Amino acid sequence: MSAVLEVSGLNLVLDANARRLHVVRDVTLDLRQAEVLGLIGESGSGKTMTGLSLLRLEPEQSDITATTLRLGETDLLVASQSALRALRGSKIAMIFQDPVGAFNAAKRIGWHARQVLRQRNITAWRDKTHDLLAEVDITDTDRVLDAYPHQLSGGMLQRVLIALVLAAEPQVIIADEPTTNLDNIVERQILRLFRRLKHSHGAAFIFITHDMTVAAALSDRIAVMYAGEIVEIGPTRDIFDVPKHPYTIALIRTAQALQARAGRLPEIAGELPSLARHPTGCAFASRCPHRMAACDTTRIAMTQTDPQRQVRCLLHAPA
Amino acid sequence: MRPPDPPPVAAAMKLLVDVQNVTVRFRRKRNLRAMLTGGDVTFRAVADADLAIYRQEVVGLVGESGSGKTTLGRTILRLYEPSEGVVVFDGEDITHLREHQLRRVWRHMALVFQDPLSSLNPRHSIRTTLATPLRITGTDGAEIEPRVIAALRRVGLPSDALDRYPHELSGGQLQRAALARALMLSPALVIADEAVSKLDVSVRSQILNLFKDLQADLSIAFLFITHDLHVAAYLCDRIAVMFFGRVVETAPAHELFRTPRHPYTRALLATIDDTAEAPETARRGLVDPEVRGCIYQSQCPRRVARCGDAHPPTMTVGNDHTLACYNSG
Numbered sequence: 277m278s279a280v281l282e283v284s285g286l287n288l289v290l291d292a293n294a295r296r297l298h299v300v301r302d303v304t305l306d307l308r309q310a311e312v313l314g315l316i317g318e319s320g321s322g323k324t325m326t327g328l329s330l331l332r333l334e335p336e337q338s339d340i341t342a343t344t345l346r347l348g349e350t351d352l353l354v355a356s357q358s359a360l361r362a363l364r365g366s367k368i369a370m371i372f373q374d375p376v377g378a379f380n381a382a383k384r385i386g387w388h389a390r391q392v393l394r395q396r397n398i399t400a401w402r403d404k405t406h407d408l409l410a411e412v413d414i415t416d417t418d419r420v421l422d423a424y425p426h427q428l429s430g431g432m433l434q435r436v437l438i439a440l441v442l443a444a445e446p447q448v449i450i451a452d453e454p455t456t457n458l459d460n461i462v463e464r465q466i467l468r469l470f471r472r473l474k475h476s477h478g479a480a481f482i483f484i485t486h487d488m489t490v491a492a493a494l495s496d497r498i499a500v501m502y503a504g505e506i507v508e509i510g511p512t513r514d515i516f517d518v519p520k521h522p523y524t525i526a527l528i529r530t531a532q533a534l535q536a537r538a539g540r541l542p543e544i545a546g547e548l549p550s551l552a553r554h555p556t557g558c559a560f561a562s563r564c565p566h567r568m569a570a571c572d573t574t575r576i577a578m579t580q581t582d583p584q585r586q587v588r589c590l591l592h593a594p595a
Numbered sequence: 596m597r598p599p600d601p602p603p604v605a606a607a608m609k610l611l612v613d614v615q616n617v618t619v620r621f622r623r624k625r626n627l628r629a630m631l632t633g634g635d636v637t638f639r640a641v642a643d644a645d646l647a648i649y650r651q652e653v654v655g656l657v658g659e660s661g662s663g664k665t666t667l668g669r670t671i672l673r674l675y676e677p678s679e680g681v682v683v684f685d686g687e688d689i690t691h692l693r694e695h696q697l698r699r700v701w702r703h704m705a706l707v708f709q710d711p712l713s714s715l716n717p718r719h720s721i722r723t724t725l726a727t728p729l730r731i732t733g734t735d736g737a738e739i740e741p742r743v744i745a746a747l748r749r750v751g752l753p754s755d756a757l758d759r760y761p762h763e764l765s766g767g768q769l770q771r772a773a774l775a776r777a778l779m780l781s782p783a784l785v786i787a788d789e790a791v792s793k794l795d796v797s798v799r800s801q802i803l804n805l806f807k808d809l810q811a812d813l814s815i816a817f818l819f820i821t822h823d824l825h826v827a828a829y830l831c832d833r834i835a836v837m838f839f840g841r842v843v844e845t846a847p848a849h850e851l852f853r854t855p856r857h858p859y860t861r862a863l864l865a866t867i868d869d870t871a872e873a874p875e876t877a878r879r880g881l882v883d884p885e886v887r888g889c890i891y892q893s894q895c896p897r898r899v900a901r902c903g904d905a906h907p908p909t910m911t912v913g914n915d916h917t918l919a920c921y922n923s924g
Contacts, residue, residue, distance in 0.1 A: 318795040459659035541800035
């Protein structure tokens with residue numbers, strides 16, 4: 277299947293008080309139609325900055341470079357601001373962790389729905405909204421449409437936001453930790469909703485999360501990020517069955533041990549490297565049980581281990 | 596001073612915290628309509644809650660945001676005063692003690708917060724932070740430094756952390772420091788409020804292991820307040836489930852996960868089963884915290900007629916297993 281979004285060699289450097297923070301490093305990924313790609317990483321791993329870069333919403337004080345950054349036929353690197361504005365929402369959209377920030381607090385939900393549908397020249401907006409909200413399991417449409425954002429719960433608001441994003445029928449939807457602030461039961465309902473929408477809408481999703489189990493439940497493929505780089509990418513099932521990067525292995529083991537209520541959890545020693553001091557070699561080397569001399573001195577490239585999978589680790593590099 | 600602790604076996608049976616029928620009400624923000632109509636200007640955060648914590652026991656308090664678990668935890672510390680009910684700590688009724696009387700009780704309790712950075716004084720070095728509890732309780736000056744170093748070692752911090760300030764430490768190190776401070780006065784009870792939920796996945800397992808070690812080494816009772824069921828199952832001996840201010844079920848951890856009885860507990864536990872298609876919970880209508888009858892009735896798939904009459908009383912349904920439900924099947 278053809279890629280709806282093609283990214284290669286994406287780099288983002290932030291200017292923060294005279295310090296230059298290289299937060300996204302050489303990210304290469306493509307997204308196929310009707311696919312869900314899970315983007316996993318801890319805070320500071322660059323997953324959100326990657327997501328924002330794909331909408332060209334990177335911070336102002338920053339330099340973005342890429343070999344390819346293409347949405348369908350459009351080259352996002354050279355597109356004008358007005359062209360980008362026209363794309364956002366209609367062709368590529370983002371759902372944030374905090375739905376409250378996506379709404380105008382002074383306007384009712386109905387006003388928001390009208391704005392979205394007007395762009396698609398739908399005049400019978402109330403009927404259409406009814407269908408849209410039904411899709412995200414909201415049945416008391418009139419009450420919701422007459423409510424102000426603060427009158428709805430977080431889970432309800434996130435559902436409304438998802439419905440409105442879907443209404444524009446974008447080809448690519450980037451969801452950044454959309455369930456992290458929600459309670460367990462609501463989180464599960466939203467995940468189930470995403471799973472259903474993946475089949476009913478042809479949209480491709482990038483699902484950004486720090487939670488391995490959430491990514492596993494939803495994604496066709498997974499990309500694991502560490503310190504700004506993708507360290508492993510491949511089909512979800514394969515990665516869970518045979519993780520290759522030592523960081524991925526540790527993440528999966530930890531999650532499984534906690535669920536199995538093991539006596540002692542496997543630890544990943546140390547902490548994430550500071551963004552300002554990215555090592556020359558492998559960023560994970562200082563925490564890695566398989567560290568070799570070459571890990572600290574060579575810049576590690578992605579290795580294609582089989583047609584579907586790539587890993588950034590010398591253990592799997594060709595001799 | 597407290598009498599010396601009884602031997603471990605007897606100690607394990609002794610009640611440390613006994614919360615009986617506690618209700619906590621907060622005054623709402625100025626609500627014009629309520630003031631004019633003479634309506635209720637208070638909000639009930641915890642309703643008629645019972646909770647027991649035995650010495651050296653690790654109890655989990657789980658529930659969703661707004662369920663009152665933090666309020667209940669803070670009421671045990673008497674940071675809030677209950678409007679009804681009794682809080683007993685180590686045999687003493689502390690429900691209505693004044694602040695100067697509470698100081699004596701607070702020496703035996705400590706709280707660990709979700710965000711260690713904001714809970715540590717940014718202008719104090721770790722040494723000062725750890726020494727302060729000793730100093731204000733009149734510890735002999737020569738004893739302070741060795742006890743600070745011992746505390747640091749116990750939580751796995753390097754000794755060069757002593758002269759660092761909070762902003763110089765990473766998230767995991769900060770939570771270790773916050774834990775060290777909580778342990779300085781050898782408390783009988785530590786309440787940890789979402790103490791691992793903000794930590795990164797790779798650091799979280801380090802801190803969970805540290806909690807496990809401390810539980811094994813020290814004779815401390817822990818109350819873990821968390822929304823993370825995996826964490827609760829991993830750390831706790833016994834778990835209490837809260838829903839909208841009510842404790843709806845308590846049971847030993849293994850029993851709760853194997854045979855949950857309350858419909859809400861069942862719905863909650865179904866969320867951690869990632870493989871099976873768990874039964875869809877109703878969760879459609881809004882919950883009215885002041886509703887007559889069971890607090891869960893608007894969500895409940897097993898609702899019966901009398902659920903609308905009165906909130907079900909808490910009954911003992913097994914060994915150490917309590918339940919507030921008319922129709923748990």
